[in-house]
Amino acid sequence: DTGVSQDPRHKITKRGQNVTFRCDPISEHNRLYWYRQTLGQGPEFLTYFQNEAQLEKSRLLSDRFSAERPKGSFSTLEIQRTEQGDSAMYLCASSSPVRHTEAFFGQGTRLTVV
Amino acid sequence: DAKTTQPNSMESNEEEPVHLPCNHSTISGTDYIHWYRQLPSQGPEYVIHGLTSNVNNRMASLAIAEDRKSSTLILHRATLRDAAVYYCILRASGSGGYQKVTFGTGTKLQVIP
Secondary structure, eight states: OOOOEEEOSEEEEOTTOOEEEEEEOOTTOOEEEEEEEOTTSOOEEEEEEETTEEEEEOTTSOTTEEEEOTTSSOEEEEESSOOGGGOEEEEEEEEOSSOTTOOEEOOOEEEEEO | OOOOBOOSEEEEETTSOEEEEEEOTTOOTTEEEEEEEEOTTSOOEEEEEESSSOEEOSSOEEEEOTTSSEEEEEESSOOGGGOEEEEEEEEESTTOOSTTOOOOSOEEEEEEO
């Protein structure tokens, strides 16, 4: 059990470019969450998967954002046509079907849009 | 969604106990109270959770008011490694996951050597 892994840790991109982040949850964790965190704020929920099904999306998740979890294992979060307001830490978390009371977070991907 | 209110910051001397308060006056009868902490440049880390009774684990203790409208996270002996932002959140019981939790801004704990 190596914990939740996120890649890359840091990403700098020019405004208008597309970016994709990857999250590898703890194996056998069926629930996977994406959050966004800006400086001085707590994490804000973006979207949630149970296995491969995307069950809920926040209104924060605009049309430029898309998330997938094709085989119920790793997940990707893509942002198209990035804007400066997208600069934030993007956190992934997973939880076990047996012990879903505790969510395990990755270290996050810090996105800077210049 | 039920919200929580926490002080923005607190200070503690090293090796002293720390009591971190949280108000959740609109808590539902089926909401669990969870505490997470976030060290600099890390994702949040689970600390403890409870429903009605006080709880203890190796990291901390959680004291829950009888009316459940407030709770207190207790670190028995603060160390420099405890310096972090502490979040008090509410999570629906049953199969409720983390999609409806609100982290808020948390309490930034500074530990003074």
